[in-house]
Amino acid sequence: MNEPAVAVNEHANRRSGGRLGRKAIRGAPVASFPTLVRQIPAYQMVPDEAVELIHQESLLILEEVGCEFRDDEAIALWKAAGADVSETRVRIDRALLMELVSKVPPEFTLNARNPERTVRVGGKNSIFVPMYGAPYVRDLDNNRRYGSLADLSNFHKLAYMAPALHSSSSVICEPMEIAVPKRHLHIIHSALKHSDKPFMGIVTSKERAEDTMAMAGIVFGEEFVRDNPVLVSITNCNSPLVWDATMLDAMKVYARSNQPLILAPFALCGASTSASAVGAVAQVNAEALAGVAFTQLLRPGSPQIYGQFMVTVDMKTGAPMGGTPEAAQMMYLMGALARKYRLPWRTSGFHVGSKLNDAQAGYEANMLMHAAILAGANYIWHSAGWLEAGLTCGYSKFATDCEQLIGWYKYAGGLPFDDFKEAMAAIREVGPQGHFLGTQHTLEHFESAFFMPTIMDFNSYEQWKAEGAKDHDTRGREKARNMLADYEEPKLDEGIAEGLKDLIARREEKLPDSVS
Amino acid sequence: MSDDEIILSELSDDELVQQMHDDLYDGLKEEIEEGTQILLERGWVPYKVLTEALVEGMRIVGEDFRDGILFVPEVLLSANAMKAGMFILRPLLAATGAPKQGKMVIGTVKGDIHDIGKNLVGMMMEGAGFDVIDLGINNAVEKYLDAIEQHQPDIIGMSALLTTTMPYMKVVIDTMKEKGIRDDYVVLVGGAPLNEEFGKAVGADAYCRDAAVAVETAKDFMKRKHNVRT
Numbered sequence: 072m073n074e075p076a077v078a079v080n081e082h083a084n085r086r087s088g089g090r091l092g093r094k095a096i097r098g099a100p101v102a103s104f105p106t107l108v109r110q111i112p113a114y115q116m117v118p119d120e121a122v123e124l125i126h127q128e129s130l131l132i133l134e135e136v137g138c139e140f141r142d143d144e145a146i147a148l149w150k151a152a153g154a155d156v157s158e159t160r161v162r163i164d165r166a167l168l169m170e171l172v173s174k175v176p177p178e179f180t181l182n183a184r185n186p187e188r189t190v191r192v193g194g195k196n197s198i199f200v201p202m203y204g205a206p207y208v209r210d211l212d213n214n215r216r217y218g219s220l221a222d223l224s225n226f227h228k229l230a231y232m233a234p235a236l237h238s239s240s241s242v243i244c245e246p247m248e249i250a251v252p253k254r255h256l257h258i259i260h261s262a263l264k265h266s267d268k269p270f271m272g273i274v275t276s277k278e279r280a281e282d283t284m285a286m287a288g289i290v291f292g293e294e295f296v297r298d299n300p301v302l303v304s305i306t307n308c309n310s311p312l313v314w315d316a317t318m319l320d321a322m323k324v325y326a327r328s329n330q331p332l333i334l335a336p337f338a339l340c341g342a343s344t345s346a347s348a349v350g351a352v353a354q355v356n357a358e359a360l361a362g363v364a365f366t367q368l369l370r371p372g373s374p375q376i377y378g379q380f381m382v383t384v385d386m387k388t389g390a391p392m393g394g395t396p397e398a399a400q401m402m403y404l405m406g407a408l409a410r411k412y413r414l415p416w417r418t419s420g421f422h423v424g425s426k427l428n429d430a431q432a433g434y435e436a437n438m439l440m441h442a443a444i445l446a447g448a449n450y451i452w453h454s455a456g457w458l459e460a461g462l463t464c465g466y467s468k469f470a471t472d473c474e475q476l477i478g479w480y481k482y483a484g485g486l487p488f489d490d491f492k493e494a495m496a497a498i499r500e501v502g503p504q505g506h507f508l509g510t511q512h513t514l515e516h517f518e519s520a521f522f523m524p525t526i527m528d529f530n531s532y533e534q535w536k537a538e539g540a541k542d543h544d545t546r547g548r549e550k551a552r553n554m555l556a557d558y559e560e561p562k563l564d565e566g567i568a569e570g571l572k573d574l575i576a577r578r579e580e581k582l583p584d585s586v587s
Numbered sequence: 588m589s590d591d592e593i594i595l596s597e598l599s600d601d602e603l604v605q606q607m608h609d610d611l612y613d614g615l616k617e618e619i620e621e622g623t624q625i626l627l628e629r630g631w632v633p634y635k636v637l638t639e640a641l642v643e644g645m646r647i648v649g650e651d652f653r654d655g656i657l658f659v660p661e662v663l664l665s666a667n668a669m670k671a672g673m674f675i676l677r678p679l680l681a682a683t684g685a686p687k688q689g690k691m692v693i694g695t696v697k698g699d700i701h702d703i704g705k706n707l708v709g710m711m712m713e714g715a716g717f718d719v720i721d722l723g724i725n726n727a728v729e730k731y732l733d734a735i736e737q738h739q740p741d742i743i744g745m746s747a748l749l750t751t752t753m754p755y756m757k758v759v760i761d762t763m764k765e766k767g768i769r770d771d772y773v774v775l776v777g778g779a780p781l782n783e784e785f786g787k788a789v790g791a792d793a794y795c796r797d798a799a800v801a802v803e804t805a806k807d808f809m810k811r812k813h814n815v816r817t
Contacts, residue, residue: 086593086618089609090647097656506703509663517660525655533782533796 100557101234103268104477106190107197110485113410113447116403122411125349125404129357130165137162138312138361142319148368163361171364177413179331179374182301184290185267185561190237192303192331192376192449193415197483198237199476201230201455202422202464203271203305205244209427209458209465211552213544218244218464224261226456228558229469229551231266235476236455238303239266241273243456244464252582255279256575259286263571267561272304272330274321280304281324282578289570298329300374303450307380308336308358310343314365322362326369333417333450334362335378339391340401342384348397352404355379363414376450378417379405382424382460391460393424394435399442406446417450418443420479421472422457428468428544432458436475444483467547470554471526478522490516526550595622600629604640611644612651614664616671623672633676634685641672642688642716649715653799659707666714673716688715689809692734693744694722696755701748704778704798708744711798712805717742728762735763740772741812742805745791747778757789764790773808777801 087093115122137160140146146156152171155162178193190198208218226243230236239262249257255273262270263286272287273279283304287296295301304325306318325332336358338344344351359377366375381401382391392398402418409416420443423435443451455472456464490512497512507513526546528535535541541549595618598606603622610618619641626636648665651657657665680687693709695702702724709719720738722730731743743763747753756776763769769790776791786794792808795801 085613085615086609087613089612090651092609093612093651094656504702506706508660508703508707509667513660514664517658531796 100232103188104234104237104480106192106237107199107480107483109195109197109447109483111445111483113406114403114445115407116400117407121349122404122407125353125356126408126411128353129360130168132312132354132357133163133168133361134165135162136312138308138314138358140314140319140361140365142314142316144323145314145319145365148365152368161361163364168360168364171367172360172412172414174367174371175363175375175377175414176372178415179300181269181303181331182291182295182299183267183269184263184301184563188237188268190269192374194449197447197449197451199235199420199454199480200238200271200303200450200452201226201236201240201243201469201472202453202457202461203240204242204461205456205458205464206247207459207463208244209463209467211466211548213467213548215426215463217247219248220246220257220261222246222464223258224265225466225555226464226469227261227265229466229473229554230455231268231561232554232558233455233473233476235480236268236473238269238271240452241271250582250584251586252584253579255282256286256578259283260571260575263290264563264568265560267563270302272302272321272325274304274306274318276317277320277324280321282574284324284328284330285574286571289574290567296328296330300329300331303331303333303376305333305335306362308334308362310336310338310358311354312358312361314358314362319365322366323369326366326373326375329370329373331374331376332362332366333376333378333452334359334366335376335380335417338379338381340381340383340397341386342389344381348401349404351381352379352401352408355381355401356405356408360412375414376417377409377412377414378450380419380422381405382422391424393422393460394438396438399438402439402442402446402448406448410447415449417452418446418448419453419457420448420451421455421468421475422453422461424460426459426463428458428465428471428547432468433543436472440475440479444479465547466551467544469547470551471543471547474524474526474550478524481522596625600626600631604643607640608644608647611641611665611668612648612657614661614668616668619668619672620675623675627675627679632685633679633683637673637676637680637685637688637716641669641676645669645714645716649799649802662714663707663710666710669714669716670710673713677718686813688717689742689805690718690720690738690740691742691744691805692720692722692731692738692740693746694726694730694734695724695746695748696752696759697725697727698755699747699749699752700724702746704748705744705746707798708746708777708795708801711802712744715802715806717805728759731759732762732766735768735772741809742773742775744775744777744801746776747781750780753778753780753785754789756791760790773805773812775801775804 139159140161141159149161150156181190183189208222209215222244223246227239230239241262242258272283291301336355338355340351344354383395383397420440421436423432425432456469458465493512497510607622652662695705709721713719745756774791776786777795783794793804795804
């Protein structure tokens with residue numbers, strides 16, 4: 072009889088090593104989540120006819136008004152492609168535009184230096200990426216001050232440790248103490264050293280983009296980075312309707328190496344677009360499509376990300392807002408357009424206007440991320456740290472966002488039915504009265520069944536009070552502090568580490584100490 | 588795995604007690620029963636088995652529950668294993684006149700049929716070695732008085748989830764006062780809408796905010812009681 076043997080075996084395996092065993096399991100860092108493969112439908116907020124109407128208006132904008140491309144080489148490329156060019160104004164007819172747009176692959180693989188962190192972008196595949204570009208930090212002592220390289224390294228460490236973040240971004244905060252001409256070297260070095268997730272490129276000049284590619288070449292191999300995506304870079308159209316020389320230079324460097332760009336107008340709706348949510352989308356769509364099309368003149372078939380950054384302006388002051396209903400509605404429209412064009416698309420998730428990690432931040436973040444998720448975005452950026460319309464990266468906000476992302480990852484991952492039968496059996500086991508806390512089904516599933524946040528507090532009032540009656544902002548800072556104390560640097564080949572240092576030293580010798 | 592090779596009867600006393608702490612932690616009922624029997628066969632007095640193997644093991648469980656390392660379903664499993672060990676020891680402890688951990692009568696008060704919290708407390712108390720008499724739900728004062736008379740507990744526990752039923756705790760305590768028996772027992776109260784002030788106002792000895800606190804509070808009162816006696 073086999074049965075007793077099996078039983079004995081199961082018996083033995085039930086031992087999990089008591090306290091030490093459990094502590095080891097519970098204390099172990101959570102492994103990074105793979106690409107989020109969406110299992111819920113994308114929500115379309117308007118009928119197909121409305122999407123088509125906006126699309127037609129965008130085409131008319133590019134045919135009748137046109138878009139500026141302020142770079143000689145770009146103009147030459149457009150002329151050669153058959154666009155109507157007058158000085159730097161390019162009018163693109165719909166056939167040419169849509170032919171170029173159709174060359175972009177609907178999905179691509181973004182390689183990480185650790186292959187386990189490699190992700191997929193486009194279609195049902197989505198990734199969460201931390202913020203970018205903050206001059207200020209709100210630090211671990213709750214002071215607002217300029218960011219430093221130490222802060223940037225900390226944020227890269229946190230990004231590495233956060234299971235639901237799929238990228239380390241690059242300039243999460245600005246290392247303000249480093250001279251601008253040399254800064255990019257240290258930003259990229261920090262991202263590569265402190266994390267093994269995909270990262271983002273520098274776009275502030277052609278030279279800096281080339282340095283970024285050289286550093287990527289050291290890590291991934293020069294040959295490899297000529298054709299395989301290893302980093303994503305942001306290029307913003309200056310709304311209304313201007314692609315400037317700096318952005319076009321960055322596009323040339325990256326697109327020619329098959330490195331994806333995000334073609335995203337930075338639109339302050341009401342100021343750099345008309346004061347209409349649908350009007351703003353028609354314009355931003357035209358701007359983004361013009362950018363996407365241009366990349367296909369540089370390298371046909373190169374992977375790109377269509378996108379937008381659209382917030383409304385506060386008409387009382389002219390300042391950008393964050394989590395407003397219109398910002399959410401515009402995401403749904405952009406998502407519908409992206410699906411129409413079969414393009415991977417970017418939006419942002421937690422880009423709030425609040426100064427603090429407070430109730431306003433929470434409401435704004437939820438308004439935006441809910442829309443980003445339901446609108447089916449693929450590259451969900453500014454998903455950690457963002458405060459004050461991007462001026463500040465907060466440690467508490469960063470830790471909070473990372474925890475919330477675990478919840479959103481689960482939400483978008485859909486409802487599992489695989490243990491449905493066991494759950495029904497548990498009802499029969501318990502019957503009326505009684506409770507489910509001790510059933511076999513509960514014991515097997517309690518750890519994964521429900522979201523288990525640690526910064527959010529659900530203790531009894533007395534327990535919360537006994538622990539110091541801390542508000543969410545304080546708990547977020549404590550979490551960030553604890554995470555940093557537990558950080559262990561991912562392995563980086565010694566030769567690669569040396570190679571990066573050498574390159575930085577060589578470049579720093581040549582680069583000036585000021586921007587003059 | 589090396590765990591496959593653990594044969595409890597081949598372990599030294601120290602190793603066995605350590606292993607029982609682990610097995611309690613892992614909620615392994617049969618292993619705890621076996622370990623308890625082995626220690627008794629080796630001539631351990633029941634009280635020593637109880638305190639060194641079981642109660643100490645559950646102390647560790649309680650600590651990690653408090654610190655968020657163990658979760659409710661796991662602690663219930665541990666408590667269940669502890670209860671199995673206690674089932675073997677209880678008659679032997681009584682026969683040898685060993686000091687008692689304590690006895691508790693617990694129930695949800697009249698008008699209230701909510702009992703998940705009360706059940707949790709009951710199981711955790713059993714897990715800590717207490718005898719628990721569970722009166723269930725919707726208990727009128729007579730039920731408590733009958734149970735007190737019949738079981739002679741050390742502790743009376745009352746629970747309520749509703750703001751409309753929680754004042755009934757005062758009815759029970761006032762009746763105990765009228766009968767002149769209030770001070771013979773420790774009265775612990777709990778439930779979501781209660782707080783410390785309410786516990787004091789109705790004349791309870793303590794309000795317990797959750798099951799872990801209830802066990803700690805009960806142990807504390809038992810210690811004081813024993814100090815008075817000795």
